[in-house]
Each structure stands twice: as C-alpha cells, then as structure tokens.
Amino acid sequence: MTSDAVALWNHEAPTFDEAPDHGLLDPAVRAAWRDLLLGALPAPPLRVADLGCGTGTLALLLAEQGYAVEALDFSPAMVWVARAKLATASEPVQRLVTVREGDAADPGLAPASVDVVLCRHVLWALPDAVAVVRRWVAALRPGGRLVLAEGDWSTGAGLTARRCAEIVEESCARVEVRHLTDRQLWGRDITDERYLVVAHA
Numbered sequence: 001m002t003s004d005a006v007a008l009w010n011h012e013a014p015t016f017d018e019a020p021d022h023g024l025l026d027p028a029v030r031a032a033w034r035d036l037l038l039g040a041l042p043a044p045p046l047r048v049a050d051l052g053c054g055t056g057t058l059a060l061l062l063a064e065q066g067y068a069v070e071a072l073d074f075s076p077a078m079v080w081v082a083r084a085k086l087a088t089a090s091e092p093v094q095r096l097v098t099v100r101e102g103d104a105a106d107p108g109l110a111p112a113s114v115d116v117v118l119c120r121h122v123l124w125a126l127p128d129a130v131a132v133v134r135r136w137v138a139a140l141r142p143g144g145r146l147v148l149a150e151g152d153w154s155t156g157a158g159l160t161a162r163r164c165a166e167i168v169e170e171s172c173a174r175v176e177v178r179h180l181t182d183r184q185l186w187g188r189d190i191t192d193e194r195y196l197v198v199a200h201a
C-alpha cells in the first residue's frame with residue numbers, strides 16, 4: 001500500500017457515503033444489498049472479515065442481521081467515519097462490530113479463524129491479487145466463503161468478472177459469478193460490468 005493511496009481514500013471519506021451504493025442511505029438500495037448478501041453468505045451467527053471496509057456500511061448491515069464483523073481499512077479517515085457510524089448503532093450491533101486500521105492485502109487474520117471474507121470494491125486495486133486471495137482463503141474456516149463484489153467500471157478502473165474468477169480459482173475449487181444488473185443495487189441504471197464472486201474454501 002502507498003501513502004498516496006491512503007491519502008486519496010482519506011480525502012474521499014467525508015463524502016463517500018453520498019453515492020447510493022456506498023452509504024446505502026436509500027432504504028430500497030439498502031434492502032437490495034441486504035438481500036444480495038444474505039443470499040450469498042451462510043446464515044448467522046458467523047464471523048465475517050470485511051476487508052477495506054470504508055465507512056463500515058456493509059459491516060453494520062451484516063451486524064444488524066446477527067453477524068460478528070471484524071472490519072478493517074488502511075485509511076484512518078475511513079476508519080474514523082466507520083467508528084462514528086458504529087457509535088450511533090444500537091448496543092447489540094455495536095457489540096458485534098470491530099473496526100481497525102490495517103492492510104486488506106495482508107490483514108493478519110489467523111488461519112481458519114473466520115467464516116466469511118467479504119471485500120467490496122477493493123481487490124481490483126491490490127497488487128498481486130492471486131497472493132492476496134490465497135491469504136484470505138487461508139483465513140477461512142472449513143466450509144467458509146469468500147464473497148467479493150467487484151466491477152469493470154465505466155471509469156476504466158476495475159477487474160473483469162472473468163479475470164476476478166480466474167484469480168479466485170487459484171485458491172478455491174467452487175467459484176460462482178453473479179452479475180449485478182439490478183438497478184436497485186446502484187440507485188440508477190448501469191451499463192458496465194458489476195458482479196459478485198462467491199467462492200467456497
């Protein structure tokens with residue numbers, strides 16, 4: 001990770017939640033992500049690592065459903081916003097979430113320590129993605145799941161679904177790609193490729 005990248009995300013943090021799919025402030029968009037994730041994750045209670053958690057939106061969403069979430073991000077400003085948001089959540093949700101500064105590429109998770117590794121819109125930016133995913137999969141308990149939301153965005157950034165699946169197939173035998181074309185997830189129509197990769201350890 002570079003200090004430039006951290007500075008960039010620090011700069012994004014105060015306004016990050018304004019995009020419909022980031023803050024999930026629109027109840028319909030929030031419900032769409034909740035249903036998508038509940039359909040991809042095994043049922044709670046389980047332990048989830050949310051890597052590159054940003055403002056903690058997905059971590060809180062999952063804690064509301066009964067998952068225990070260890071969230072981390074390398075941007076101190078993102079971590080600050082995530083913790084501030086967590087402080088406004090109900091007591092049971094607060095108890096289920098921890099947020100810390102850390103490197104998603106090497107999160108320091110103990111082997112076989114979590115049931116789910118969740119990562120949305122981060123893998124595309126990490127160097128040596130194959131090695132990173134191998135580390136993440138090593139942190140999964142038997143029967144655990146890797147859940148990645150990624151895209152090949154119209155901005156020119158991102159990762160094709162095909163390439164993302166290839167990366168994950170280096171570590172996992174069962175890899176499923178679901179294309180995310182439902183406008184409810186984004187709060188608008190989209191024309192680029194957005195998808196969920198669900199892989200079994």
Ligand SMILES: C[S@@+](CC[C@H](N)C(=O)[O-])C[C@H]1O[C@@H](n2cnc3c(N)ncnc32)[C@H](O)[C@@H]1O
Pocket residue numbers: 001009010021022051052053054055056057058072073074075078102103104105119120121122125126
């Ligand atoms: C596009 S945002 C996604 C945030 C969150 N996953 C979400 O979907 O709302 C990318 C996030 O990844 C974080 N990030 C990027 N590279 C990282 C790394 N190597 N380690 C930890 N966090 C990282 C950024 O700070 C930023 O918060």
